[in-house]
Amino acid sequence: MGKPVIAVDAMGGDYAPSEVVKGAVEAARDLDVQIALVGPEETVRSELEQCSANQTNISLCHAEETIGMEEEPVRAIRRKKESSIVRGMNLLRGGEASAFVSGGSTGAMVAGALLIAGKKKGISRPALGIIFNSPNGPVLFLDVGANSDCKPQHLVQFAQMGIVYMQRIHGVPAPRVGLLSNGEEETKGNKLAQSTYHMLLKNQPNFVGNIEGTELPRGQADVVVTDGFTGNVVVKLSEGLARIFADMSSSGEAGHEGSNFHEAERRILDYTSLGGALLLGIEGNVVITHGKSDASAIKRAIGIAEQMVKQRVMETIGT
């Protein structure tokens, strides 16, 4: 098997194209991958020149359009055939790339994945997952926004996909599954959570029960499932609180220039700088990087994509 081909959207994210290209160049240098940079050829080429990149494992895939963050996702995917997201998804569909990494609009990435790359056979609803680093190790939390309204069987499938990811990428032999709810007892939850509870209890030997909001950050389970509405609120709230708390820490300095405060601030923010969201259940490995990703975050995301390809995450899901 040759090097895995990872398509990287040169135009996705707040610091694109320069930080993305830089991160891709570093990944090409240090990882066992072949990178296809997707974007306007001239722009990308001039960025590559600025990095003095001469790696042979970077190729270019021309895409002259960009989908903006504010564009309606489905319409943008349908209309902008020459956009970097549509091009990247076409590389997945055609088998020219095994993974696609982009910091573009999450909505457009999800729409593009569904409309172009397509759902994995056997999966009814692909889900967006994030990894957060709890004091007890990494936790995969999903869905964080691909499906605003869910049925219990969708959440059960999210758990199955999450198990594959945690086994293959984090080497957890028997990932524990938790269900986000508004109380520990099995009688707690809205109708969706209550029905899901009973289905997981029946189908998942490693189901550890309901996880409350208070306990979620502690890492009592390796995979925690919820609907995409609640999951999105949870992830965005965590980010918002991290910023507020970091502000509180640094304004507490009161003129005293201690590096410890910056250290605390950095750790608080790191907690929620999740490296990238994974779209699981697609015919291809899809990683969506955070809009604020710098070169090293892009490189890490490419590393995750590499592992997903090598560990056959996509192939194992839904089988």
Place this chain on the structure above:
Amino acid sequence: MGKPVIAVDAMGGDYAPSEVVKGAVEAARDLDVQIALVGPEETVRSELEQCSANQTNISLCHAEETIGMEEEPVRAIRRKKESSIVRGMNLLRGGEASAFVSGGSTGAMVAGALLIAGKKKGISRPALGIIFNSPNGPVLFLDVGANSDCKPQHLVQFAQMGIVYMQRIHGVPAPRVGLLSNGEEETKGNKLAQSTYHMLLKNQPNFVGNIEGTELPRGQADVVVTDGFTGNVVVKLSEGLARIFADMSSSGEAGHEGSNFHEAERRILDYTSLGGALLLGIEGNVVITHGKSDASAIKRAIGIAEQMVKQRVMETIGT
């Protein structure tokens, strides 16, 4: 009008009865209230003696049972007629008290309020609200757990109740209403949020639209509504993250005993120490204190109850 009578559950909360009685004694000393301490007479009397309390504005209401945190709420309310929660709710129902403050089981308080004090006329679903102190001022967030499954019209009523509270207690003349959702655009949200959006747009002149998780802590609205499942997850997650972040700040100290770190930690935790939840839409003013409340938190909660009575919050809701 005489002093408002506030019933206080002497047995509610982790530090009951001592901290509760201490807080009640301080409130009786400093506030214009008459306090009815509900609990086992002997226990409460001995606590009062330890405070050397001789206020004439404290009376006792004997209740020999206590409802535990783990008891099934409705069953506990039906069976434990002599419990402090049932007694307190009966004081509201009989008009002997205008407000009831308790740090007991939230579930039992909600069940007791519904079954004994009863819903306010015109209100279909009472809701549990909390106030958090955003950088832009206090925000009332509801429902945080009274109704796990909601309909759009319930959320619209939560907004109406929240407006009354913010006008009467915080003096905000025209409270801005926001809807928690997974995106700013009106097309975002699950089915519940989307329908609620359109109802609020039609009925609430001060509706400011969707509020994302990232923005929730910033205080872009004075009242933010959501269903009780999502609201509960949000409040508990905030508490869990505050603890994790505070741990991160203090372990960053690395042997360096600076008071600044403790200050930051204290502020992070204060952010989520919400003083008390309000159960709005009941025939009576109900304040549920946090389980970890000390005497000064109990006193603050009694002060909130006093203001709710004087500002006629309960009477104004639903009219």
